Amino acid sequence: MKFAFVSGSVALDFVGTVQSRRDDPLDLLTAPADLADWTAAAGLLDAAAPATTADLAAAVHLREAIYRLVLASAGGSPLAAEDCAVLNRATTRVPVRQDLQPDGTVVRRGSIGAVLATLARDAVELLTQSPGQVKECAAPRCTRLYVDRSHRSSRRWCTMTRCGNRAKAATHRSRHPS
Known part of the structure; x- marks a missing residue:
């Protein structure tokens, strides 16, 4: 399983563990071991922390709340009180x-609960300090959210090595048919 860390925010990379949300969603966190692996791959912990089924359920609940909050914020809509409550509960942990x-x-250690607290705090920071910089990838099938910190706020793709390259190749093929 390959996780991508291209969003510019660990909370958005966590949200990105569901790919192609509109068309054919693919959840990369389907077992507690997946969550444990993600925590280490994300660099939040030096070694994967053991995860339980309850940890996975809590993580997915938080991930989806973060997703809805970021979409609402980026779209200028009010934030749902229920999703704020989920986020706020997670921030109370160490x-x-x-x-x-x-x-x-640096040595990074903690439980899955500590990881969820760290993710929630990153989401709060993102929602309060960079709300206008969060965008969704312009690739038709990609639903990854990312922080656009480009000079002119003109970034269109979650990553040039994947979505951006595919779009440029498609544009080139359309201009130069074989």
Whole structure:
């Protein structure tokens, strides 16, 4: 299983664990082990924390609340109180612990609950500090959300190596038929 970390926000990368939401949704977090693997792949923990079925359910609940909140914010709509409550409950937990080592490295450790708290806090920061910068990829089948920090706020693709490249190749083929 390959996770992508191209959104510019760990909370949005977490939301991106559901691909192609409109057409044929593919959930990359279908088992507790998937969630554990994602936490390590995202760099939130140095080693995958054990996850339970209840952890997975809580993570999916938080992920979908973050998704709805970010879409509402990006669209200028009011935020749903229920989704805010889900986010706020997650922020009350202790986040991932980061210990600075004498060699300048950081050791990251915690439980799945700590990961969810860290994700919720990132989402709160995103919603309050960068709401106008969140966009959805312009590729027709991609539903990934990302933070557009480009100079002119003109970024259109979640990543140039995938969606942007495909779009440019399609444009080139349409202009230069074989």
